[in-house]
Amino acid sequence: MRAGILGSGLMGGKLGTIFARAGHEVVFSYARSEQKLKRLARDAKGKARAGTPREAAQEAEAVLLAVHWLRIEDVLNQTGDLSGKVIVTCSLPMNEDNTELVVAHISSGAEELAKRMPQARVVAAFQTVPSEVLFGVYEARRKARRPSLVYCGEESGKGVAAELIRDVGFDPVDAGPLRIARYTEPFALLVAQLAYEGEGGPELAYRFERFRG
Numbered sequence: 781m782r783a784g785i786l787g788s789g790l791m792g793g794k795l796g797t798i799f800a801r802a803g804h805e806v807v808f809s810y811a812r813s814e815q816k817l818k819r820l821a822r823d824a825k826g827k828a829r830a831g832t833p834r835e836a837a838q839e840a841e842a843v844l845l846a847v848h849w850l851r852i853e854d855v856l857n858q859t860g861d862l863s864g865k866v867i868v869t870c871s872l873p874m875n876e877d878n879t880e881l882v883v884a885h886i887s888s889g890a891e892e893l894a895k896r897m898p899q900a901r902v903v904a905a906f907q908t909v910p911s912e913v914l915f916g917v918y919e920a921r922r923k924a925r926r927p928s929l930v931y932c933g934e935e936s937g938k939g940v941a942a943e944l945i946r947d948v949g950f951d952p953v954d955a956g957p958l959r960i961a962r963y964t965e966p967f968a969l970l971v972a973q974l975a976y977e978g979e980g981g982p983e984l985a986y987r988f989e990r991f992r993g
């Protein structure tokens with residue numbers, strides 16, 4: 781599929797690279813230097829190129845939103861109309877110094893985003909794992925026991941999101957409608973706590989298992 785990357789930093793740069801290696805057509809956009817976008821596209825070694833947010837979004841079947849919460853307005857002002865598009869957001873509604881969620885409990889970043897673009901099909905995914913684990917998960921994708929990745933959102937966008945999640949090497953776990961992001965976003969902070977403050981390093985993913993007697 782064609783995937784447009786809005787925000788080509790730790791998350792967008794790595795996920796876009798993996799999408800390209802998995803065979804998707806990727807446009808990297810929104811970094812502070814065009815050279816960086818070009819380098820990402822070259823190093824991805826697939827069908828990847830650098831572009832503007834508008835170029836990334838308008839041709840895309842899936843748009844990955846991977847910017848800081850405070851940059852969302854700015855990037856969305858550059859994409860043009862996103863009606864009907866599947867927007868996969870990994871963005872968490874963090875304050876400027878990334879210490880607190882600024883939306884939680886009675887709403888979520890993903891729901892606020894959907895209110896801003898009611899005609900788009902917003903799915904929250906990739907919020908709950910650190911960027912440091914993504915290449916490792918991709919490299920281990922042929923192993924039988926894949927890590928889980930929760931996602932939630934607009935029903936009609938979930939097929940596209942689940943395909944991308946699977947292509948990265950995760951086992952997609954459909955957690956329900958977008959309001960479930962009220963639970964997945966704080967869970968992402970738990971995973972970040974374990975990744976960055978726990979022992980063993982940030983290359984951390986998780987797996988849900990059912991045990992039936």
Ligand SMILES: NC(=O)c1ccc[n+]([C@@H]2O[C@H](COP(=O)([O-])OP(=O)(O)OC[C@H]3O[C@@H](n4cnc5c(N)ncnc54)[C@H](OP(=O)(O)O)[C@@H]3O)[C@@H](O)[C@H]2O)c1
Pocket residue numbers: 787788789790791792810811812813816845846847848849851870871872873874906907908909910911912968
């Ligand atoms: N990092 C993680 O492990 C992780 C995990 C889960 C969720 N998230 C969420 O995912 C989102 C992205 O996080 P990230 O860690 O990937 O952030 P990041 O590395 O800072 O990437 C953000 C991207 O936005 C670009 N950008 C920032 N200001 C800009 C400006 N004024 N003009 C143009 N481009 C600009 C950056 O450009 P440059 O490339 O030039 O810096 C970068 O490409 C955040 O909402 C975060 O909460 C992150």
